[in-house]
Amino acid sequence: AAKPPDLNPETEESIPSRSSPEGPDPPVLTEVSKQDDQQPLDLEGVKRKMDQGNYTSVLEFSDDIVKIIQAAINSDGGQPEIKKANSMVKSFFIRQMERVFPWFSVKKSRFWEPNKVSS
Numbered sequence: 001a002a003k004p005p006d007l008n009p010e011t012e013e014s015i016p017s018r019s020s021p022e023g024p025d026p027p028v029l030t031e032v033s034k035q036d037d038q039q040p041l042d043l044e045g046v047k048r049k050m051d052q053g054n055y056t057s058v059l060e061f062s063d064d065i066v067k068i069i070q071a072a073i074n075s076d077g078g079q080p081e082i083k084k085a086n087s088m089v090k091s092f093f094i095r096q097m098e099r100v101f102p103w104f105s106v107k108k109s110r111f112w113e114p115n116k117v118s119s
Contacts, residue, residue: 039064039067040064040068041068042068043065043068045064046061046064046065046068049064058101058104059104062097062104062106062109063109063110063111065093066093066106066109066111066112067111069086069089069090069093070111070112070113072086072089073086073087073090073113074113093106094106094107
């Protein structure tokens with residue numbers, strides 16, 4: 001049986017001693033949590049990043065949400081119900097952004113894929 005991740009035998013104290021400037025990279029768990037902070041994979045991740053004060057601009061926040069919505073659109077499998085739900089989420093997000101940040105053009109995000117827009 002695999003051990004849960006929190007039973008990692010390496011303690012935080014042992015990490016600095018074994019990693020010299022030319023030593024191994026930090027453990028994978030550290031890399032994953034660091035990556036998670038930088039680019040959330042879901043809306044819970046966006047909330048966490050927001051709660052931790054890690055957003056420095058509306059653009060950064062918008063890009064994270066657009067990537068999540070676009071990923072959902074890309075993986076809808078052509079199922080009409082999912083396609084419609086994704087389209088509604090996208091429309092709702094755009095409306096909210098236009099209402100709250102009227103000066104910000106969310107529709108021009110470089111992460112929307114025009115050929116994949118749900119209809």
